[in-house]
Amino acid sequence: MGHLFSRISPQTLRILALLVVLLAIIFFFSTQVPNYLNGRLFNRISSSVAIMALIATGQTLVILTRNIDLSIGSIVGFTAFATGSLISQNPDMAAPLLVLYAMVVGAAFGALNGVLVAYVKIPAIIVTLATMALFRSALVEFSNAKSITSSELPLWLVNFPNTVLLKFGQFQLRAGFAAALIVVLLVHFALARFRPARRFYAVGSNPEAAEMAGINAKATVFAAFVFAGALAGLAGFMFLARFGNITVVAGLGFELKSVAAAVLGGVNIFGGSGTVIGAFIGAILVDLIDTSLVRWEFVSEFSREAVLGALILLSVTADAVLMRRLIGLRANREKKLARAAIKEKGKTSEVNTPKQTGETAT
Amino acid sequence: MTNPNAGSAHSSKSLFAKLRSWEAFLTFALILIILVNSTLIPQYFTIANQINLFQLSIEKVIVALVMTFVIINAEIDLSVGSIMGLAACLFGWLFQNGISAEMAIVIVMIAGGLAGALNGYFIAIVGLPSLVVTLATLIGFRGLARVLVEDRGITGFPDWFDALGQQGLIGPVPFSFFAFIVLFIIAFIILHRSAFGRLTYTIGNNREVAEFAGVNTAAVKMKIFISSGLVAAFAGLLYAARVGAVRGDVALGFELDIITLVLLGGVSIFGGSGTMVGTLLALLIVLNLRNGMALMNVTGHIQTGVIGLLLIVSVVLPRLELTRLFNSHNSQGTKQ
Numbered sequence: 001m002g003h004l005f006s007r008i009s010p011q012t013l014r015i016l017a018l019l020v021v022l023l024a025i026i027f028f029f030s031t032q033v034p035n036y037l038n039g040r041l042f043n044r045i046s047s048s049v050a051i052m053a054l055i056a057t058g059q060t061l062v063i064l065t066r067n068i069d070l071s072i073g074s075i076v077g078f079t080a081f082a083t084g085s086l087i088s089q090n091p092d093m094a095a096p097l098l099v100l101y102a103m104v105v106g107a108a109f110g111a112l113n114g115v116l117v118a119y120v121k122i123p124a125i126i127v128t129l130a131t132m133a134l135f136r137s138a139l140v141e142f143s144n145a146k147s148i149t150s151s152e153l154p155l156w157l158v159n160f161p162n163t164v165l166l167k168f169g170q171f172q173l174r175a176g177f178a179a180a181l182i183v184v185l186l187v188h189f190a191l192a193r194f195r196p197a198r199r200f201y202a203v204g205s206n207p208e209a210a211e212m213a214g215i216n217a218k219a220t221v222f223a224a225f226v227f228a229g230a231l232a233g234l235a236g237f238m239f240l241a242r243f244g245n246i247t248v249v250a251g252l253g254f255e256l257k258s259v260a261a262a263v264l265g266g267v268n269i270f271g272g273s274g275t276v277i278g279a280f281i282g283a284i285l286v287d288l289i290d291t292s293l294v295r296w297e298f299v300s301e302f303s304r305e306a307v308l309g310a311l312i313l314l315s316v317t318a319d320a321v322l323m324r325r326l327i328g329l330r331a332n333r334e335k336k337l338a339r340a341a342i343k344e345k346g347k348t349s350e351v352n353t354p355k356q357t358g359e360t361a362t
Numbered sequence: 363m364t365n366p367n368a369g370s371a372h373s374s375k376s377l378f379a380k381l382r383s384w385e386a387f388l389t390f391a392l393i394l395i396i397l398v399n400s401t402l403i404p405q406y407f408t409i410a411n412q413i414n415l416f417q418l419s420i421e422k423v424i425v426a427l428v429m430t431f432v433i434i435n436a437e438i439d440l441s442v443g444s445i446m447g448l449a450a451c452l453f454g455w456l457f458q459n460g461i462s463a464e465m466a467i468v469i470v471m472i473a474g475g476l477a478g479a480l481n482g483y484f485i486a487i488v489g490l491p492s493l494v495v496t497l498a499t500l501i502g503f504r505g506l507a508r509v510l511v512e513d514r515g516i517t518g519f520p521d522w523f524d525a526l527g528q529q530g531l532i533g534p535v536p537f538s539f540f541a542f543i544v545l546f547i548i549a550f551i552i553l554h555r556s557a558f559g560r561l562t563y564t565i566g567n568n569r570e571v572a573e574f575a576g577v578n579t580a581a582v583k584m585k586i587f588i589s590s591g592l593v594a595a596f597a598g599l600l601y602a603a604r605v606g607a608v609r610g611d612v613a614l615g616f617e618l619d620i621i622t623l624v625l626l627g628g629v630s631i632f633g634g635s636g637t638m639v640g641t642l643l644a645l646l647i648v649l650n651l652r653n654g655m656a657l658m659n660v661t662g663h664i665q666t667g668v669i670g671l672l673l674i675v676s677v678v679l680p681r682l683e684l685t686r687l688f689n690s691h692n693s694q695g696t697k698q
Binding site for chain 1: 438440484488489490491493494495497498499500501502503504505506508509512513610615618621622625631632661663664666667668669670671673674677678
């Protein structure tokens with residue numbers, strides 16, 4: 001067992017553990033709630049998780065670089081409103097242009113955060129705490145205390161999130177979820193395989209070492225904020241399409257929810273490790289618990305936040321404890337291998353330094 | 363940000379250097395705001411308005427005092443708003459279930475201490491990052507508050523309880539104001555005149571070094587988080603008394619306002635520096651600025667935006683100053 005666990009990478013292990021938790025929760029509720037496990041559950045969760053998945057993806061990029069973006073909810077609110085007012089004034093506008101507009105507006109806000117954090121060197125938590133308020137007041141000014149209603153929006157936009165692309169019995173793959181899934185997978189594979197995207201990990205795990213290795217740490221942090229802004233913009237577009245009615249409080253509280261999804265998904269709050277898929281599963285977990293507790297007759301529906309808080313605490317504690325054990329197991333295995341190698345050479349009294357173990361193990 | 367204690371260590375610092383300190387800058391800003399407010403708004407300098415200005419945010423202001431300790435200690439507590447909400451809702455729930463208000467207050471304070479201890483346990487003893495732990499308890503404690511009151515509002519507290527929050531205790535000055543003054547003095551003495559205060563700075567500066575020096579860092583952190591829970595619970599009770607009713611969303615989102623106050627006061631987010639006077643000046647600035655804007659019919663979101671802008675400026679300014687200081691005397695000990 002020890003060997004098996006120490007061979008799989010910690011990241012893969014985290015994702016597997018999350019999937020097990022996810023399945024366990026689904027199994028538990030399927031025994032408790034009559035008529036729980038069906039296509040409608042999948043459809044409901046998949047369409048509501050689409051927005052949070054995009055936001056959590058952006059948040060993950062920022063957290064990977066040892067930063068945090070608390071302004072993300074305000075960016076979602078602003079872009080949702082800006083996109084809505086643009087399309088209501090120009091109803092014939094092409095869809096790709098509208099999406100592009102949302103992403104560019106979001107990226108511009110992200111760039112402001114990025115400049116202040118990466119180049120002016122103000123801690124991200126201060127910058128985004130301030131811009132959270134600033135972007136929100138920009139929205140209030142921009143909106144002139146009016147709101148967007150779904151009657152002002154073209155039909156294709158309102159219908160987009162619920163358009164069924166594929167159908168397996170009751171299970172529907174809806175366009176909104178499919179779009180979010182594509183983005184999540186793209187970012188995930190970029191982070192795993194695409195060389196420039198690996199910089200987010202490098203800068204997050206050790207900024208000085210990354211600089212020495214020739215990585216421009218400032219540009220990387222800046223890029224993380226711009227991407228997070230663009231993804232928040234895209235989420236704003238989805239928010240508009242899904243809800244149709246946009247007021248000045250749109251996206252309020254998304255910042256902490258996205259951090260919660262990322263943390264639940266195993267993204268290290270100190271940067272350097274974590275996956276977008278993990279954050280995505282984290283977002284699904286949050287939604288699943290939300291949706292399921294409402295239908296469970298033994299607890300009041302008001303307990304879902306309490307359960308969620310406890311779950312985050314539990315999962316982070318379990319994660320920390322397991323990781324410590326895993327590191328211990330690995331160290332033990334390397335020691336054993338090293339000892340075996342030394343015995344073969346016939347030098348029994350040798351002290352094994354970490355450098356030696358590294359050489360002999362490979 | 364320069365270490366504000368460097369000034370007191372080098373007592374030979376000239377008056378000019380003192381004038382350039384962060385506290386001096388905040389004082390100038392405060393005087394400016396008061397001058398602008400009093401010239402533009404005739405009703406600003408009335409006693410009623412001055413009391414109102416304090417009373418409307420007294421809960422946040424009180425929690426900012428203990429948040430100063432938390433951040434100087436290089437931690438953060440996002441759960442204070444939820445503990446305030448939980449305290450208010452627990453009070454309402456207990457009262458509704460026939461427990462006397464006096465007894466309910468005692469139970470609520472114990473619960474606040476326990477909530478803080480829960481944070482402290484995971485942060486100081488398990489060793490998880492405070493940002494994550496208090497984010498989880500921000501959600502969790504709010505959830506408990508909602509479980510207690512669901513979507514109802516609870517009201518009809520005893521008259522003396524409501525009066526404590528709404529009427530003047532001595533003349534027109536309410537109880538909460540006196541509570542703030544007393545808590546400020548206590549906080550000031552502990553932070554700047556006690557061994558515990560020194561430990562708070564030392565651990566905030568470098569936890570490992572403090573640990574090697576034989577400091578029980580876990581105990582200090584535990585005490586700080588328990589106090590944070592206690593003070594937040596007290597503030598939640600004040601809120602219940604002032605409004606005379608509780609709901610599940612009491613003090614929702616207060617944590618970010620409170621943290622903004624403390625950071626504006628010059629406390630470094632990396633821990634190890636900041637003063638109680640800085641926090642006091644910052645909260646006076648924010649209260650007066652908000653009051654002035656409210657009297658000039660500026661909406662709440664815009665007010666928050668202005669405070670946000672102020673926060674960024676307040677962090678950028680000393681940095682510009684810092685580069686100049688570095689050029690003049692390189693030997694100055696600086697952080698970051």
